[in-house]
Amino acid sequence: MKSLILSALLTLSATPVLACETFTLGDLTIDHAWSRATIGADRPGVFYVKITNTGSADDALIGIATPAAGMPMLHETVVTEGVASMPHAMSIPVPAGESVALAPGGYHGMLMGLTTALKEGDSFPVTLTFQNAGEVVVNVEVLSLRAEGPDCDDGN
Amino acid sequence: MRRRQLILGLGGASAALAFTLGLGWWQSRNRVPSSAALLPLPIGKMDFALTNHRGERVRPTDWIGRPTMAFFGFTWCPDVCPTTLSDISGWLEELGPDADRLNPVFITVDPERDTQQVLADYLANFDPRITGLTGPLAEVERAVAGFRARFEKVPRDGDYTMDHTAGVFLFRADGRFASIIDYHEDRRFALPKIRRALT
Numbered sequence: 001m002k003s004l005i006l007s008a009l010l011t012l013s014a015t016p017v018l019a020c021e022t023f024t025l026g027d028l029t030i031d032h033a034w035s036r037a038t039i040g041a042d043r044p045g046v047f048y049v050k051i052t053n054t055g056s057a058d059d060a061l062i063g064i065a066t067p068a069a070g071m072p073m074l075h076e077t078v079v080t081e082g083v084a085s086m087p088h089a090m091s092i093p094v095p096a097g098e099s100v101a102l103a104p105g106g107y108h109g110m111l112m113g114l115t116t117a118l119k120e121g122d123s124f125p126v127t128l129t130f131q132n133a134g135e136v137v138v139n140v141e142v143l144s145l146r147a148e149g150p151d152c153d154d155g156n
Numbered sequence: 157m158r159r160r161q162l163i164l165g166l167g168g169a170s171a172a173l174a175f176t177l178g179l180g181w182w183q184s185r186n187r188v189p190s191s192a193a194l195l196p197l198p199i200g201k202m203d204f205a206l207t208n209h210r211g212e213r214v215r216p217t218d219w220i221g222r223p224t225m226a227f228f229g230f231t232w233c234p235d236v237c238p239t240t241l242s243d244i245s246g247w248l249e250e251l252g253p254d255a256d257r258l259n260p261v262f263i264t265v266d267p268e269r270d271t272q273q274v275l276a277d278y279l280a281n282f283d284p285r286i287t288g289l290t291g292p293l294a295e296v297e298r299a300v301a302g303f304r305a306r307f308e309k310v311p312r313d314g315d316y317t318m319d320h321t322a323g324v325f326l327f328r329a330d331g332r333f334a335s336i337i338d339y340h341e342d343r344r345f346a347l348p349k350i351r352r353a354l355t
Contacts, residue, residue: 036238039231039277046234071313077235079339083306084236084322104239105339111234112313145281146242 018123019141019150026133027055028094032101032152033138035111037120037145045069045118047109047126047140048149052099060131061092061100066140068124070113077105086110091131104148118142194304199224199331202302204295206263209275209288216302216331222259223334223353224327228305228320230266231278236322236339244324245283247346254354255285257329263289265307265320267296326353 019034032050045068053059064072074089092107094100102108109126118124122142129135143150202216227244229237241262248255262279264270267290270278275288290296300307305321322339326349334353337346 036234037281039281043232044234046238073313075235079322082321082323082336082338083308083319084339085310085319086235086317104235108235112315145238146245148239148242 018139019143020152021139023136023138025128025130025136027057028053028059028130028133028136030128030136030138032150033126033140034147034150035118035124035140035142036147037142038114038118039145041114041117043114045111045114047072047111048102048104049109049126049128049138049140050099050101050103051094051128053094053096056096057132058096059094059133061094061128062090062131063129064109065127065129066111066124068115068118068126068140069111070115072109072111072126074107075110076107094130120144196303196305196325196327196333198333199327201331202299204291204298204302206289206291206295206299207272209272209279209290211272214287214289216299219259219261219327220331221329222257223329223350224259224261224325224331225350225353226261226263226303226325226327228263228265228300228303228307228322230264230318230320231270231274232266233318240322240324240339241279241282241286243343243346244286247350248283248285250347251350251354254351257354258285258350260286261289262286263296263299265296265300266309266318267291267293326350328353 019032022029022031029052030049035045035047038045047064051061064074066072074092075086076089078085078087089107092100120142123139125137126140127135127137141150199216199219204216206214208214227240244260248260264275270290272290275290279286279288303325307318307320310317310319324337326334328334335349337349
């Protein structure tokens, strides 16, 4: 049932270049919310996003939640002596006046326990929780498994 | 002062012990220790027998005669592996016809989950010239040892993930090691390195 609701949600909200949509929460601007298609629902999905803090106070991303996955969490890819590992990130700093990107090879959301496979062109909501600014829901566009990011007009 | 050093020392030692206890027992038994300083063996000196995603048996000597580009990973990997396979696919396209002379291989470090069919389904999303390799864990370990690479099974939230060498290895057509494209290296250096291995 849950996956039925989710797939209805995924189908209805699918639009192209959704990943270029901008969301704001106080002094935070959030865009480039995207994910990669998965083969089946057994493998973890991934969540990438860019957060810009235009304010004068530091903030931090402390959690993510989504109906698309039972166990979403924040991770960071760390390469030590050539070996890649993915430790948990308890909190991702978003300093005043700076942008932080959850992007391939660095911080990312790991979506464990997917309720359904993520298909290219679908979208799903993710709630971002910040230490100070609170919560905001963003729409995440599913790009291909090969994608390295969305093609937005801003050249990012 | 001495007391503070002692406390710091004890703290460090217990943290190190906790880390070792937490991770150590899961480490792959045949992991090559402190291999970072060692160069990969020439392909002709490697010794392993794996199966590719088309079901064919592959031995390292089969690779002699073509420059090889090799990457270790696993298909359950959400970030590093799709990113690198996407990079490799992009490089192959940019190289044009020269890329047909290359032997690009993706060797799984998670043969438990990455069967031949799983690899075939996964690689269908990337450049079709990339060959996936899997096989018994012992053979994967022999391949990893030949490359002087490393991998480690890490328990994670009731499941597991794999830590693994993330660089892309380049070998010349005669099997000699050429260079590594490091994971966090500027991607502009990748194509020149590949072209050098092709000459």
